[in-house]
Amino acid sequence: MIMQKSQKIAGFKENMTILKMEKLCKNYYLGSVELRVLREINLTITSGEYVAIMGPSGSGKSTLLNMIGCLDRPTSGDYQLGGQSVSELNDDQLSMIRGTRIGFIFQSFNLISQLNVIENIQVPMYYQGFTEHESAEKALELAEMVGLGHRVEHRPSELSGGQQQRVAIARALANDPLIILADEPTGNLDSTSGSEILDILNRLHEQGKTLIAVTHDEGIAAGAERVIRLFDGCIDKEEYNKR
């Protein structure tokens, strides 16, 4: 409880811009045809926000998510994450940013099947050079936080979908990222598990984490503070949910 409180206070104190996109464009080329997937996106997200990105298929949601997650580089425009311009970074630096500043949560969980729960949570820490002991300790802590402290030795195939997604959330938190980036986090789950996941996400938000969720699920959108609706590569509407 004490830790949660202090984090929340810290979150309030540093109510600063952590993500800023200016005139961000992304074009793909299909043969000679130029596909303009993102057109001059301007987006600012401050720490502690809970943002839902919505939009129909083909609106550029996934591409925007890849941009935010530093998996892809913009064609033009500027993207700053935590005060650092990402557009010009090389592959290794992007890996570094992904590993330390972004926590990914995927629709299909994307756990590594040959690793057990603890080892899966350890993966991001491993690439940041934690020792086995440190990372195992922290992984156990995180597993307990998402309510899987009793199943740490299990393989992903031995867990239910909801449990797998909880492992993925724990993994996303491993390196204390600036942003937790969720791609349809409830898309593969039944409603009960889905709402469990939403509860965890809400709890993280309350603790002051910055959350960005790409979703079709109006339930997630309802829980978010801000809903960004994309259409045809542009930000169509921005709504603020009243609390």
Add this chain to the structure above:
Amino acid sequence: MFLFRLKRILKLGIKSLWMHRLRSTLTALGIIFGVSSVIAMLAIGEGASRDAQAKIAQLGSQNIIIKTAKPTEDQSALGQQQTLTEYGLTYADADRFRDAIPDVQVIVPNRRFPHQAQYRTRRVKVEVIGTVPWYPEISNVQVKLGRFLGDIDMQYKEGICVVDEKLVNDLFAFDDPIGQSLKIASDYYRVVGVSTEKTSTTTSSNTEEKDATGATKAGANLGGIYIPLTTVKNRFGETTMQMSNSSGRTLERIELQEIIVKVFDIDQVLDTRKSVETLLKRYHKKTDYEIVVPLELMRQAKDFQRIFTIVLGSIAAISLLVGGIGIMNIMLATVSERTREIGIRRALGAKKRDIIFQFLSETLILTLFGGILGIVLGSLIPYLVTYYGSMPTVITGSSLTLAFGISAAVGIIFGLYPAYRAANMDPIESLRHE
């Protein structure tokens, strides 16, 4: 931290390989057979080489052996008219070598011919070697019991002899040979010593098939009797008369069957050989001699064995190469199978380097595991070859190192490309991969 990473990478690699045990084992088999065949082939090659060299070394590396050889033109041109052929080395030759060649340390003139020896009622064919007391200096014959021939024996043309161990077995069975008398032709000889088995001056590659002196061929597997040269001269005559085997009618007269020249230093062997040849050419009209230089033979054998080893090694290396290609194939399949895992790892902060190390380590574990098993198997094969095939084999440390090094190199070379491919996958694409 590096150690931690290494440990982690190895753990991960072993884990993934263990998940596909059958596949990993089958893949490693290529390396196992490759490495074991390299080791086995090199061991067999090395064994054969050492065997040949040991045989040649017995002849003495400082020695030059000059042997009487029947001149080839003799048989066709003169064989029918002449009933008596006189050819071969002479005592004069031996004297000339001694006087004219400065580097000579010892000269041993020998007469060798087969004869029948009798002890009590037992008779065997033996090779009579008429020689001098310093014969042991130029050969590796050692006296086991009693003594060798002495100067006094030479001077007084004593009827004594030294027999070798083979003859002791053939003739004396359980009796103590020392002091016994055996009979050759019509004379008796008292045994004064027993020596180790005689070395044949024939080398397997060289003159075995030649019928030149009779002695070399026929005497190869016989027991040997050493008798003072003077005694032989006295009792068998100045020359050896024998019926030529080829034409049957011709009588041959040979003074000396061989002269062995020993020089002081190995470096002098080749020069001395030239001098010997020049001297012989001057005094012999026909080429009725043959010069054998063990040192040259040894070098030739070495060259030959090196080629032999290279050929064997290359064959084995090809099988290793095939094993390596098999490994690369499997690793490529593994990489494409685990595309999604690669995408996940990349999203979670893995650099290209991390992915390369991950897959490279898997290949390396596989090949090193294969290499170690290959070494075990490869060390076993030469042992079995020696045991059942009675072929000498020698496993050298360098062949083990070589095989292990090759397997590691194969792992790196054939692991790099799949690992490189894995690392260069687009993270977005691979995350979407089913």
